[in-house]
Amino acid sequence: xxxxxxxxxxxxxxxxxxxxxxxxxxxxxxxxxxxxxxxxxxxxxxxxxxxxxxxxxxxxxxxxxxxxxxxxxxxxxxxxxxxxxxxxxxxxxxxxxxxxxxxxxxxxxxxxxxxxxxxxxxxxxxxxxxxxxxxxxxxxxxxxxxxxxxxxxxxxxxxxxxxxxxxxxxxxxxxxxxxxxxxxxxxxxxxxxxxxxxxxxxxxxxxxxxxxxxxxxxxxxxxxxxxxxxxxxxxxxxxxxxxxxxxxxxxxxxxxxxxxxxxxxxxxxxxxxxxxxxxxxxxx
Numbered sequence: 548x549x550x551x552x553x554x555x556x557x558x559x560x561x562x563x564x565x566x567x568x569x570x571x572x573x574x575x576x577x578x579x580x581x582x583x584x585x586x587x588x589x590x591x592x593x594x595x596x597x598x599x600x601x602x603x604x605x606x607x608x609x610x611x612x613x614x615x616x617x618x619x620x621x622x623x624x625x626x627x628x629x630x631x632x633x634x635x636x637x638x639x640x641x642x643x644x645x646x647x648x649x650x651x652x653x654x655x656x657x658x659x660x661x662x663x664x665x666x667x668x669x670x671x672x673x674x675x676x677x678x679x680x681x682x683x684x685x686x687x688x689x690x691x692x693x694x695x696x697x698x699x700x701x702x703x704x705x706x707x708x709x710x711x712x713x714x715x716x717x718x719x720x721x722x723x724x725x726x727x728x729x730x731x732x733x734x735x736x737x738x739x740x741x742x743x744x745x746x747x748x749x750x751x752x753x754x755x756x757x758x759x760x761x762x763x764x765x766x767x768x769x770x771x772x773x774x775x776x777x778x779x780x781x782x783x784x785x786x787x788x789x790x791x792x793x794x795x796x797x798x799x800x801x802x803x804x805x806x807x808x809x810x811x812x813x814x815x816x817x818x819x820x821x822x823x824x825x826x827x828x829x830x831x
Contacts, residue, residue, distance in 0.1 A: 558595040568602035575603050582606035588622055588629070589613070596625040608668050608702075612675065616657060623663040631667040631701055634658070638671065642692040642779050643683050648766040651695075651777075655756060655768065658700055665752070669701030672709045678721050680714040687820065690738060691777045694803075694823060697742050698768075698775045700756065710736040738803070742823065745802050749773050749825055759790040767791070774799070776822040783820040791824075799824045 557563050574580070588596060588609035600607040608628040611619045616633040623629055634654065641651045658664055671692055672678045679689055689712075697703045708715070708723050712735050715721035730736065746752070751770040759767035759774070765784060767776040769792045778784050793799055801822045 558591055564595065564598070568598055571599060571603045575605055580605060582608065585609045585626070587611075588625075589618075593622070593625045596622075600626045616661075620661050620664075620667070623661075623666060628666045628668050628702060630673075630704075631669050634667065634699065634701070635670055635676075638692050638695055639679065639682055642679075642688045642695070642777075644685075644688075644779060644781055646779055647763045648777065648779060649761055649763055651766050652758060652761040655699070655758060659756070661700075664700040665702075667701035668704050669696050669699055670704040670706065671696045672706040672713075672721070673704075674706065674722050675718060676721065677716050678709070678714055680712060681716045681721075684714065685781075686712065686735070687781070688779060689735070690803075690820075691779065693735075693739060694742060694775060695777060697746055698751070698770070698823075705739060710739050741802060745773075745823060745825060757790070757792070760786070760788055772826055774822075774824040776824070778820065793824075793826070797826060799826055 558567065571583070575583070582605050583600075583603055585596070585599075585607060588611050596609070606628070607626040608630065609622055609626050610630050610632075611622055612630075612632050613619060614633055614636045619629055619632055637651060637654045640646050641648050661667075679692055680686070683689070683692075693709075696705075707725055708728075711725075711728055711730060711733055713721075713723050715723050749771065751773045754771035754773075757769050759769060759776075761767070764780040765776070765778050765786055767774060767786075767788050767790070769775065769790075772792050774788065774791050774793070776786070776788060801824055803823055804820075
C-alpha cells in the first residue's frame with residue numbers, strides 16, 4: 548500500500564496525529580497489508596513517522612528522492628527502510644559507457660558506514676523516473692545493473708516491466724501497460740529468475756561485501772563464496788581477478804553464462820560481460 552504525504556493533514560495537531568495513527572492501524576487490520584510504502588517522507592516531521600509506522604505494525608519503506616546520501620539514510624531511524632535513491636543514481640551514472648566504475652567503489656565504501664544498510668530499498672526502475680533502458684539503451688548494461696541491484700546491500704526491488712525490457716521515459720510513459728505483455732520466456736525475466744535462484748541458494752546477503760578490483764570499466768567484489776564482476780564497456784573484456792574468495796584447485800561457474808574457470812590456472816583470463824561466479828557443485 549502506498550501513502551501520500553499531501554493527504555496527511557497537520558501532523559503537529561494532537562487530534563490529527565491521533566486520528567492518522569488510528570486510521571493506519573484500521574487500514575492495515577482491515578485489508579491485511581503486509582507492508583506500507585510512504586511517498587515524499589521529508590515533507591512530514593520525522594517524529595510523526597516513528598509513531599505512524601509503529602501504529603501500522605507492518606514493514607514500512609519511505610521515499611526520499613534526494614541524491615544526498617546522509618540526508619536519505621538518516622530516515623532509517625524513523626522507519627524500517629528507505630528507497631536508496633543515492634545508490635540508484637550512482638548505478639545509472641556508472642553503468643554507462645561514459646561513466647566510471649571507480650565511482651561505484653567509492654559509493655560502496657561509504658555505504659559500509661551506514662547503520663541498517665541491509666534495509667535500504669535497492670532498485671533500478673520505478674514509476675517516478677525514466678527507465679534504465681531509456682537512459683542507457685543497452686540490454687548489456689541493463690544486465691550488469693540488475694546484478695548489482697541484487698548484489699549490493701539492501702532489499703532488491705524489481706519494478707514491473709523491467710523484466711520485459713520496457714524503455715518508458717518520464718512519468719507517465721514509464722507506467723506501461725503490463726496486460727498482454729507478461730512473458731515468462733523473455734530473456735530478462737529468465738535472467739532475473741536465475742539471479743534470485745542463486746541468491747537463495749548461496750545466501751550471499753549473510754556476508755559483508757569484500758571489495759575486489761576496480762577500474763573505470765571493470766568492478767568486482769565478493770560476498771561469502773560468491774564473486775560478482777561487472778563492466779560498463781560496450782563489449783566483453785578479459786580480466787584476471789586477483790582479489791577473490793576461491794582457493795587454488797577449486798572450479799567455479801559463471802551462473803549467468805555457465806562458463807567454467809579453474810582456479811588452479813591463476814594466469815587464465817576470464818571473459819567478463821556480467822558475471823556471478825559460484826563454486827561448481829560436484830556430482831553426487
